[in-house]
């Protein structure tokens with residue numbers, strides 16, 4: 001899947017007057033054998049796209065739940081190469097855009113051009129690299145653009161208006177609005193300026209704006225989703241998969257999508 005296919009999938013959802021829900025899962029948590037099944041399951045539950053994490057030893061943006069999932073995946077022998085091969089093998093049957101979330105180090109070690117080429121072969125639609133600042137992104141940009149892979153940028157609550165504008169204008173596919181100051185992980189509440197921040201970002205770009213970090217129930221999805229185009233949920237989904245609670249995952253997605261208002 002290319003950038004175009006990601007954009008089309010997001011647009012289809014919004015044109016149907018529905019909010020976007022992007023679940024995050026850690027590749028190799030529970031074994032790479034179950035990756036295809038989890039992706040199909042999330043698609044059936046109504047996910048618009050899937051953010052797939054590559055396990056890494058120093059995940060600086062991650063809280064305890066995703067750190068633990070990364071450790072389990074690394075202990076299972078998960079590597080970037082194996083994840084890309086697994087994705088390539090299920091390419092035909094997948095029919096949902098996959099966004100890879102990886103820190104820069106694994107890409108750098110793999111070889112940046114080979115990474116872009118193999119992502120393309122595996123049908124990856126987009127890439128998120130949280131530790132690559134705007135100033136350094138030329139390192140990967142051309143390689144991804146050569147293969148038509150979306151480079152999704154992250155906005156932070158702490159960024160200046162000028163910087164937010166630059167991020168919002170450069171992003172491809174969608175804008176990831178990080179909605180807490182801190183690491184990934186469920187939170188009971190968000191700061192009360194979050195909706196202003198999301199509204200502000202919406203005015204800065206034509207691509208969809210998705211809120212992520214700290215969303216773990218349909219009420220939060222609705223609250224944040226009301227000020228943007230949808231949400232990304234990581235830690236809660238990772239946790240529920242780890243506990244085998246797939247029925248709860250289904251209701252989380254369905255309730256979040258169904259209760260969303262425009």
Ligand SMILES: O=P(O)(O)OC[C@@H](O)[C@@H](O)c1c[nH]c2ccccc12
Pocket residue numbers: 024051053061062066101130183184185186212213214215232233234235236
């Ligand atoms: O776990 P949370 O709080 O629901 O947040 C989403 C997040 O997990 C996912 O998008 C993600 C996981 N690791 C990241 C690192 C940086 C940016 C984003 C991510």
